[in-house]
Amino acid sequence: MQPTETQTTAIERVEELIQDALAQLPAGTTLKDDYRSNEAACDDPTDNGPAGRIIVEHRHWIVSSESFGAWKTDMVIPPLVAYWQQQGFEVRHDLRDRPDPRYTVENADGYLVSVRRYDRGASYEFTLSATSPCIWQNGTPNPQ
Template identity: 45%
Template sequence: MGATRQPGRAVLLLAVVATVGLTGSSCGEGADARPTITTDQAAQRVEQLLRETYGQLPPGAELRPHGDLGTLPCDDPTDGGPAGRVFVEQQYEVTSPLDWPADQALPGLAEHWQRQGYRVIDDQRDRSDPRLAVEHPEDGFRVSVNVYHRAPGSLDVYLIGSSPCVWPQGTPDPQ
């Protein structure tokens, strides 16, 4: 082809690039106006992930719901998508006997999540009140564990799961 200019091709190329930029991006409004799973399906997935995480903890701990399962608005979605979507969040307190090996919880979860292909999004294991949060790269669901040292010998441990932004009924609300 050489250096010969072909204005028609340049216009066509620009049109293709512009179209891909508007529809092919996961951050654009057009891409996120697509159907998603429903909030009920997101709640089921969050619960599944939290139960799988609980199964990786040292034996002896129990889960106790902490707060209500809830949907929260994606008012300021980090993905740049449209308003009207929500995310689902569930929290559990991990209760355990005093001799429960809490020091094994975070390393064990980190290994489990790594084997499952999760991406670490917040690793504060070196702090006095450690936290570790991960996200599944294929579906955007997140799980975290937060540990709070209270009085000497007293620990509060929480498992938190959340979904990516979804449409409540799986499709955008009619405008």
């Protein structure tokens, strides 16, 4: 059972990844909280590690500076894809050809970042999410 980052560090890292992605979008773009969990159970770890760990996950709506806060064109996914490729992130899911496209990458530390588009007819809406790898809340297992 290896030590991990702490919950506090994971929260900071998740928000840093989201803010770095936001900086790639048009000026005036903001975020609106959609979902935030700082201690979701890591019940089905993909790393085959021990139970009892948690993940940190934050998801935000990306709000356009234009009227009504909805995107009139697909101006979100391409700049994020280019940025993440430049940063050396590994592609986990490239579903850009779907009706509601999604693109998910993973950095070298095991953090996932994802953008997803929702077609609302006359405009698009997007979410931006970041998720930590499975971690021990305090960086090490709780003594039993």
